[in-house]
Amino acid sequence: MADNVNIQESPPEVQFAGVNRWLRENLFSSTGSAILTFVSIGALIGLFRSIIGFFISPEREWTAITYNLRLYMVQAYPESDFIRVWITIGLVMGLLGLTWGFNSVNEKSSLKSTGTTLMKVFSSLFLLVLIAPTSVVIDKVEGTVVDVFQQELRIYLLAVLAGLILVSYFIRTKLASQEVSKDYLNIGYVGLLVVSIWLIKVPTVTFDSSNVRIEPDPLLPLAASTKNPWTALYLLLVVTFFIGRYLNSKNLTSFKRILPVSWLLTPLVVVTWIYRKPDFTLSQITTLDLPVILGFSAIGYLVINYLNSEKLMQYQRYFVYGSLIIAVVVFSLPVLRQLKLLFFLLWILISVAPTIANSKESARSLFIVWSVAITILILLMRGGTSETLIVVPGSSIYGGFALTWVLAFFGIAISFPFGVMLALGRTSSLPIIRIICTAIIELVRSVPFITWLFFGSVMLTFFLPAGVEFDEVVRAVVVTSIFSAAYLAENVRGGLQSISKGQFEAADAVGLSTLQRISLIVMPQALRAVIPPIVSQVISLFKDTSLVAIVGLFDLLYIGSKVIPNQSQGANFLGTIQENILFCAIFYWIFTYSFARRSMKIEKRLGLGER
Amino acid sequence: MSIIQSIDVKKWYGDFQALKGITMDVAEGEVLVICGPSGSGKSTFIRCINRLEQHQDGQIIVDGIELTNDLKNIEAIRSEVGMVFQSFNLFPHLTVLQNITLAPIWVRKKSKSEAEEKAMELLERVGIPEQADKFPGQLSGGQQQRVAIARALAMEPKIMLFDEPTSALDPEMIKEVLDVMKELAQSGMTMIVVTHEMGFAKEVADRVMLFDEGQLVEQNTPEEFFNNPESDRTKLFLSQIL
Ligand SMILES: Nc1ncnc2c1ncn2[C@@H]1O[C@H](COP(=O)(O)OP(=O)(O)OP(=O)(O)O)[C@@H](O)[C@H]1O
Numbered sequence: 001m002a003d004n005v006n007i008q009e010s011p012p013e014v015q016f017a018g019v020n021r022w023l024r025e026n027l028f029s030s031t032g033s034a035i036l037t038f039v040s041i042g043a044l045i046g047l048f049r050s051i052i053g054f055f056i057s058p059e060r061e062w063t064a065i066t067y068n069l070r071l072y073m074v075q076a077y078p079e080s081d082f083i084r085v086w087i088t089i090g091l092v093m094g095l096l097g098l099t100w101g102f103n104s105v106n107e108k109s110s111l112k113s114t115g116t117t118l119m120k121v122f123s124s125l126f127l128l129v130l131i132a133p134t135s136v137v138i139d140k141v142e143g144t145v146v147d148v149f150q151q152e153l154r155i156y157l158l159a160v161l162a163g164l165i166l167v168s169y170f171i172r173t174k175l176a177s178q179e180v181s182k183d184y185l186n187i188g189y190v191g192l193l194v195v196s197i198w199l200i201k202v203p204t205v206t207f208d209s210s211n212v213r214i215e216p217d218p219l220l221p222l223a224a225s226t227k228n229p230w231t232a233l234y235l236l237l238v239v240t241f242f243i244g245r246y247l248n249s250k251n252l253t254s255f256k257r258i259l260p261v262s263w264l265l266t267p268l269v270v271v272t273w274i275y276r277k278p279d280f281t282l283s284q285i286t287t288l289d290l291p292v293i294l295g296f297s298a299i300g301y302l303v304i305n306y307l308n309s310e311k312l313m314q315y316q317r318y319f320v321y322g323s324l325i326i327a328v329v330v331f332s333l334p335v336l337r338q339l340k341l342l343f344f345l346l347w348i349l350i351s352v353a354p355t356i357a358n359s360k361e362s363a364r365s366l367f368i369v370w371s372v373a374i375t376i377l378i379l380l381m382r383g384g385t386s387e388t389l390i391v392v393p394g395s396s397i398y399g400g401f402a403l404t405w406v407l408a409f410f411g412i413a414i415s416f417p418f419g420v421m422l423a424l425g426r427t428s429s430l431p432i433i434r435i436i437c438t439a440i441i442e443l444v445r446s447v448p449f450i451t452w453l454f455f456g457s458v459m460l461t462f463f464l465p466a467g468v469e470f471d472e473v474v475r476a477v478v479v480t481s482i483f484s485a486a487y488l489a490e491n492v493r494g495g496l497q498s499i500s501k502g503q504f505e506a507a508d509a510v511g512l513s514t515l516q517r518i519s520l521i522v523m524p525q526a527l528r529a530v531i532p533p534i535v536s537q538v539i540s541l542f543k544d545t546s547l548v549a550i551v552g553l554f555d556l557l558y559i560g561s562k563v564i565p566n567q568s569q570g571a572n573f574l575g576t577i578q579e580n581i582l583f584c585a586i587f588y589w590i591f592t593y594s595f596a597r598r599s600m601k602i603e604k605r606l607g608l609g610e611r
Numbered sequence: 612m613s614i615i616q617s618i619d620v621k622k623w624y625g626d627f628q629a630l631k632g633i634t635m636d637v638a639e640g641e642v643l644v645i646c647g648p649s650g651s652g653k654s655t656f657i658r659c660i661n662r663l664e665q666h667q668d669g670q671i672i673v674d675g676i677e678l679t680n681d682l683k684n685i686e687a688i689r690s691e692v693g694m695v696f697q698s699f700n701l702f703p704h705l706t707v708l709q710n711i712t713l714a715p716i717w718v719r720k721k722s723k724s725e726a727e728e729k730a731m732e733l734l735e736r737v738g739i740p741e742q743a744d745k746f747p748g749q750l751s752g753g754q755q756q757r758v759a760i761a762r763a764l765a766m767e768p769k770i771m772l773f774d775e776p777t778s779a780l781d782p783e784m785i786k787e788v789l790d791v792m793k794e795l796a797q798s799g800m801t802m803i804v805v806t807h808e809m810g811f812a813k814e815v816a817d818r819v820m821l822f823d824e825g826q827l828v829e830q831n832t833p834e835e836f837f838n839n840p841e842s843d844r845t846k847l848f849l850s851q852i853l
């Protein structure tokens with residue numbers, strides 16, 4: 001019987017047809033393309049030879065970078081306070097591990113792709129070693145040639161790399177069907193990084209007792225002074241990863257809400273703990289903070305559990321307006337800053353609680369979140385408002401990569417909600433809000449970023465009430481985030497426009513409220529549609545932070561281009577501009593490229609199953 | 612006892628009058644089919660019933676609640692009136708199951724498990740329980756429309772509105788959607804259906820109406836409407852489509 005209609009055929013496998021065929025089809029398909037192939041291969045080899053030659057030439061003072069790594073990272077932050085930086089990074093690491101473990105989906109990946117990646121990496125290195133020049137010309141006029149790369153070393157390196165290529169080929173072919181957990185693989189990769197800061201040794205500058213530079217430069221591990229903390233942090237990450245996974249297996253739903261809230265709070269921890277010396281006294285905490293915390297927890301409990309009852313529901317809007325008025329009044333009174341903030345938070349709680357706390361379960365977790373959040377906030381503000389700033393030489397305690405990072409991180413974190421709100425405002429049907437938002441966006445966009453930086457630096461104080469002063473860094477953060485919010489708003493607005501009217505109507509027709517419609521239907525789709533422009537905006541924000549040098553801040557690039565090439569005390573690095581600029585470029589590249597890669601993956605995952 | 616009452620409802624788009632005074636009512640459990648030429652105001656009228664459009668004159672009373680600008684009333688009405696659109700309008704970023712449970716969870720405040728149980732029941736009823744975890748984009752048009760019906764039913768509405776639910780579908784898919792609608796009509800749901808499927812009207816409807824140029828031209832039982840049309844306009848319309 002020819003009745004086998006129901007047999008499912010599997011799709012034909014795409015097979016690699018062999019190197020020969022690939023070469024023929026892609027590189028030598030015609031005489032023209034063959035010529036082009038030869039020429040460009042020749043040009044590439046020449047280019048890479050000279051680049052490698054540049055790197056390994058004895059003229060290069062790479063010690064300018066290894067010696068100044070700390071300057072690059074944290075500039076003048078006092079060494080005695082480093083422990084607080086490490087604690088803060090530790091907190092973030094712990095949170096990262098928890099989040100990672102908690103959200104781990106136990107994805108498996110075949111060793112084949114790992115093997116392929118490794119093979120690509122090792123083969124590229126092999127090629128680079130193969131074409132590296134043996135000698136370079138160091139004096140263009142005299143034409144002095146020096147040997148920089150001994151043949152024995154080259155052969156030794158080639159042998160090692162060839163071995164590694166063979167190993168990864170073996171993984172790729174023999175162990176291809178083996179599956180490993182992606183999480184373990186990633187832990188392994190980070191572990192490799194940590195191992196490498198112990199093993200990879202670079203020349204550094206040292207001085208003898210009379211402050212004379214000892215030659216030749218000794219070889220020390222890449223992160224000589226920070227390898228211990230980094231290792232500890234790595235272990236912390238691994239441990240919290242497993243804790244997070246354990247908690248996930250226990251199905252703790254409230255933890256799901258605590259995690260994002262903790263992430264929202266981390267910037268505050270960073271500020272209060274790195275920026276200031278918090279001085280806690282027990283009496284302050286017991287007589288002031290504790291009562292405030294308990295009081296507001298109790299109010300929060302009432303709001304969460306009783307505001308959504310039938311009877312009070314109809315007065316909801318009066319509660320919202322009433323609490324807003326109270327918050328504004330309290331804000332203008334001379335009371336503790338903590339109270340000012342808490343009343344605003346209470347207003348927000350009152351506005352959202354009836355919608356969020358729609359079941360017993362969610363009411364309980366909202367209450368936990370509320371109490372934990374205000375406790376942390378109050379303690380943070382206690383730390384943050386203490387007046388003992390760390391005193392450092394120079395205009396600001398932030399500098400170097402720490403500054404770049406702080407500007408980028410806060411710029412993005414603040415501009416995101418702000419930009420989304422501006423976009424919603426600009427598309428709002430209320431004319432006043434629409435006009436205000438449009439005006440803000442157009443005003444901010446039409447003036448150059450640098451102008452705004454100057455504005456923040458020299459003119460902002462005129463617009464603030466007397467006595468209120470912001471640090472230069474804070475001003476730069478404010479300017480950066482407002483500037484990027486305006487651009488973000490336009491990107492998000494593009495996303496909003498891509499959503500059909502039918503989506504709005506369907507959301508209305510099933511009875512969603514305006515807030516629910518925006519947060520559940522419109523925004524998720526709008527943001528998904530504009531991931532690529534948002535990613536490129538984040539990348540350009542990260543790079544544009546280097547412009548703050550113009551208002552006197554010492555960012556990574558400024559240190560590389562101006563500070564280190566002018567160092568003449570201690571070690572002499574006068575004129576080492578090429579090395580430093582190259583280092584900065586590579587540094588920026590590593591960060592932006594890995595960010596771009598990551599977002600590509602996220603995009604792929606979100607795009608799955610859509611349309 | 613009529614569940615929907617419409618008294619002299621008028622509606623303008625700018626200067627253009629789309630509804631020129633519609634007076635009618637729908638009894639509980641009745642299946643009403645509205646037909647009429649393109650641009651005659653059919654969609655406009657049924658969209659006024661759950662206030663996706665606002666009428667400017669006259670009164671619409673749904674289940675004893677008059678439709679005004681009061682937000683509370685609108686929300687109350689919308690959770691009692693389900694709507695199925697010509698272009699499905701499923702939420703593309705949510706799975707089929709999430710599409711159906713969204714409103715029960717957020718509007719009706721049901722627990723997730725309860726909502727999902729109900730959703731699976733409804734998917735069973737419209738005949739596609741196996742598609743629960745797919746995204747709308749992975750379904751055929753007919754399947755999507757059935758999900759849309761399930762989504763509307765999940766709110767346990769008293770009234771269902773259908774705006775040309777089959778006109779974006781291929782012929783072979785029309786039947787599967789109509790079957791679901793027939794089953795729904797037999798279960799006693801109050802339904803207003805804008806459609807050109809005259810077979811459906813003959814078989815299921817309790818009453819058929821003809822709209823033309825914003826006016827209600829004729830209404831009658833299906834037998835009378837198709838066999839003995841009163842007005843010339845109806846005769847012309849029927850001769851064009853049958
Ligand atoms: N948003 C709008 N703005 C302006 N005019 C509109 C709008 N919506 C509908 N109209 C007009 O109102 C009239 C009635 O439209 P409606 O969509 O109700 O027709 P319909 O009977 O549903 O037609 P069809 O069978 O083509 O769907 C049409 O002439 C249309 O051009």
Ligand SMILES: [Mg+2]
Nearest residue numbers: 653654655775
């Ligand atoms: Mg229509």
